[in-house]
Amino acid sequence: MRTVLARTEGREPLAQNLRKARENRGLSQEAVAKKLRLSRSLVAQIELANRPVTADELAKFADLYGTPAVDLTGTRVATDDPVTATLLNLAPALIEEFDMQSRVHGVLGALMAASHLEGLLDRPARTGPPTYPLPSPRTLADAIRQGEEIAEHERRRIGLRDAPLPELADLCSAQGIPVFALKLPDELSSLFIAHASVGCAIVVNLGYNAVDQRLAIAHGYARAVCEPMGTIRVFTKANADELIERRAAAFAAAFLLPASGVVETVRGLRKGQASRQVQWVFDAATERSVRTEERSTPGSQVITYLDVAWIARRFGAAYRPTVSRLLGQGLISEADSTRLLKPKFVELAEEWLTLFSSRAATPHPGYAISVPSDLNAKHTHMAVEAYRRGLITRADLLEEAVTLSLQVPGLSDAKLLEFAEAAR
Numbered sequence: 001m002r003t004v005l006a007r008t009e010g011r012e013p014l015a016q017n018l019r020k021a022r023e024n025r026g027l028s029q030e031a032v033a034k035k036l037r038l039s040r041s042l043v044a045q046i047e048l049a050n051r052p053v054t055a056d057e058l059a060k061f062a063d064l065y066g067t068p069a070v071d072l073t074g075t076r077v078a079t080d081d082p083v084t085a086t087l088l089n090l091a092p093a094l095i096e097e098f099d100m101q102s103r104v105h106g107v108l109g110a111l112m113a114a115s116h117l118e119g120l121l122d123r124p125a126r127t128g129p130p131t132y133p134l135p136s137p138r139t140l141a142d143a144i145r146q147g148e149e150i151a152e153h154e155r156r157r158i159g160l161r162d163a164p165l166p167e168l169a170d171l172c173s174a175q176g177i178p179v180f181a182l183k184l185p186d187e188l189s190s191l192f193i194a195h196a197s198v199g200c201a202i203v204v205n206l207g208y209n210a211v212d213q214r215l216a217i218a219h220g221y222a223r224a225v226c227e228p229m230g231t232i233r234v235f236t237k238a239n240a241d242e243l244i245e246r247r248a249a250a251f252a253a254a255f256l257l258p259a260s261g262v263v264e265t266v267r268g269l270r271k272g273q274a275s276r277q278v279q280w281v282f283d284a285a286t287e288r289s290v291r292t293e294e295r296s297t298p299g300s301q302v303i304t305y306l307d308v309a310w311i312a313r314r315f316g317a318a319y320r321p322t323v324s325r326l327l328g329q330g331l332i333s334e335a336d337s338t339r340l341l342k343p344k345f346v347e348l349a350e351e352w353l354t355l356f357s358s359r360a361a362t363p364h365p366g367y368a369i370s371v372p373s374d375l376n377a378k379h380t381h382m383a384v385e386a387y388r389r390g391l392i393t394r395a396d397l398l399e400e401a402v403t404l405s406l407q408v409p410g411l412s413d414a415k416l417l418e419f420a421e422a423a424r
Contacts, residue, residue, distance in 0.1 A: 011049035011050075011052060011053075012049045013073070013074045014049075014053060014072060014073050014074070015046060015047050015048065015049035017067075017071070017072045017073070017074065018046060018047055018053075018061055018065075018072060019047045021061070021065040021067045021072060022047075022065065024065070025064075025065050025066070027064075029043045029044055029047070032061075032064065035064055036057075036060050036061070036064060038057075055091070055092040055093035055095075055096065055185075055187075056238060058072065058073070058092040058095075059092050059238075062089070062092070068085070068089045069088060069089050069092040069095065070085055070088045070089055070095070073092075073095055075088060075095050077101070081105075081108075082195070082197075083104075083108060083193060083195050083197065083198060083232060084101060084104050084105065084108070086232045087104060087191060087193075087232060087234065088101075090232065090233065090234045091185075091188055091191075091234040091236065093185040093187060093188060093236075094184075094185065094188070097183075097184070097185060103182050103183075104182075107180045107182070107193075107201060107203060108193075108198050110178075110180075111178070111193075111198040111199055111201055112197070112198055114178075115198070115199060128175060128176040128177055128194075128199070128200045128224055129154065129157075129175045129176070129177070129221075129224055129225050130157070130225065131224075131225060131226070131227070131228055131229075132150050132153065132225055132226060134146055134150070134226055136243070136244070137243040137244065137246070137247055138243075139243075140243065140246055142243070143243045143244070143246040143247040143250060144246065144247070144250040145250075146226070146247050146250070147222065147226075147246070147247040147248065147249070147250025147251035147252075147253075147254065148250050148251070148253075148254040148259075150222070150225055150226060150251055151222075151250075151251045151252075151253075151254035151255040151258075152254065152258070152259075154221075154225055154255065155255065155258055158171070158175075160258075161258070161261075162258045162260045162261030162264065163258075163261065164261070164314055164315045164316060165218075165255070165256060165315070165316060168214050168217045168218060168221075168316075169217060172202060172217060172220075172221055172224075175221075175224075176199070176200060177200045177201065177202055177220075177221065177224050178200075178201050178202075179201070179202045179203075179204065179217055179220075180201060180202070180203045180204070181203070181204050181205070181206040181213065182203055182204075182205070182206055183205070183206045183207055184203075184205040184206070184207070186205075186207065187236050187237050187238070188205060188234060188235070188236050189204070189205055189208070189212075189216045189219070189235045189236065189237075190202060190203060190204045190205065190216040190217070190219060190220050190234070190235045191203040191220075191232075191233070191234050191235075192220045192223040192224070192231065192232070192233045192234075192235075193232055194223070194224065194227065194228070194229050194230065194231045194232070195229070195230060195232060196229060196230070200224055200229075202216075202217055202220030202221065202224075203220075204216040204217055204220070210357075211316065211317065211318045211353075212318060214256070214316055214317075215252055215256065215317070215318060215321065216235070218251070218252035218255045218256050219235055219248045219249065219251075219252045220235075221251075221252075221255065222247065222248035222249075222251035222252055222255070223248055225251075226244075226247060226248070226251070227244075235248070253317075253321055253324065253325050253328075254325075256315055256316065256317045256321075257311075257315050257317055257321070257322060257325045258315075259329055261315070262311060262315070262325060262326070262329060262331070263329065263331070265310075265311050265314055265315075266303070266307075266311070266326075266331055269303075269307055269310075269385075270300065271300070271301050271302070271303055271307065272301070272303070272331045273301060274301075278291065278292070278293050279291075279292050279293075279294070280292075297389070299388075299389060300389060303326070303331070303332055303336060303340075304384075304385070304388065304423040305319075305340055305345035305346075305348060305349045305422070305423065306348075306349065306352060306381055306384055306385070306419065306423050307381075307385075308322050308323055308326065308340055308349060309322075309349040309352050309353055310377070310378075310381050311326070312349075312353060313353055313356060313357075313374075313377060319346060319349045319350055319353065320341065320346065323337055323340050323341055324337075344422065345422065348418070348419060348422050352380075352419060355408055355410050355411055356374070356376065356377040356380070356408070376404060376407045376408050379400070379404060380404055380408070380411070380416065380419070383397060383400045383404075383416070383420070384397075384416070384419050384420045384423050385423070387420045387423075387424075388420065388423045388424050394417070397416065397417065397420055398413050398416075398417065400416070401413035401416040401417070404416065
C-alpha cells in the first residue's frame, strides 16, 4: 500500500502550499499534470484538498517546484538539524510515519553522545573506512565495475579475502560506522548518514528479516567507502535504478559473495565445470603433447536450487541475489537463472534456509546429541543431491530423514522428500 500524506483532517495546508508553489513557478495545472504524467483533474483535486497525496507524488511535486518536501507539508524541523531535514526531503514517506522525527533524533543523539564521550576520554575520533576516489559512474557497466572492484579492495584491506563475512554490524562498527535498526516505511530499505556533526551511520529497516538487513548494511557500507563526508542518502525501490545505487548494489553483492570464494564453493560441490574436461601433458620421450579427456557423470554438473541455497547460507546472503551473482560470474546461464528463479524453487530454497538459519538448532528433546556446526545442513544437501543423481533410493533418503528430523525440528521425512523431488 502506498504511503499517504495529508489525510482528511490535515490536507488543507499541503493543498495550499502546493497551489502556491505551482503559481510561484508560473505553471498551470495542465502543465504540471503533463510534466508529472498525472491527470489535470487529479492535480486540481489535490489542490482542493479533496484527495490525499502519496509520498511518491509529493517527491515529484517537490522536485518540479524546487521546494523541499518539508516546506510543502509544513513539517517543522529545527534549523540546526540539517540531517533530519535532508532525510525527510529525500524520503517524504518518513514525514507521515508516526514519531519518525523522534526516532531519527534518537539515532543522531546516540551518535553525538558517543562522540562527546570519545572527546572526554581523549580517544581518537571515528574516521570510518577509507573513501576511494571514484568518478561518478557514466553507465551501468561503470557502476557495476566500480562497485565490484572496491568490494574486492575492501575485503583485502580488512583481511577477509574470500571468506564469508562475520557479523556485519560488528564489522561496520569496528570500521567506525555504527548500525541502527528502525521501523521504516516498507519501501525504504536503509538510510546512510555521513555528516560532520554526527559522523557516519547506517540505519536499516527493522521490519526486514536478518538476511535482508545484512544486504542493506552492505549497501550502506558501499556508500561509506564510495562517497565523501556530507553524504546523506536513502535507498528505496523508487531510486534503485540510479547509477550510484546500482554501484552500491554491485558492491554489496561482491562484498557478501566474493567471486573466488563463490567459485571455490561451487568447485567444492564438484560443479561449475564443463561436462567434458580436456587436459594436456608434455611427453618428454616423444617430445609431443599428449591429450586426455574426462567426462563427468551426466547431470552431475547441474546447479540446483539447493546448491544455490547452500552457497547463500555459507555467505549469509539471500537466495535471489546469489542466483544473480552466479549468473554474473558465468557459473550459470540465463536459462539456468530463469529455472532457479521459478516461484516453486524460490519458495523451497527460502524454506530450507529458514530451517537451517541457526547453526545451533535445538534438537528433539529425546535426542542426546546436538550439532552446532553446519553438519546438518551439509548432510541434508548431500542426501538430496545423491537422491537426485540416483545414487541412493527413496527408501535410503527416508532413512536419512529419521536422524535429520531429530536434529532439525521441522524437517520431516515428507519435507525432505519434497526438497529432493523438486531438485530432480
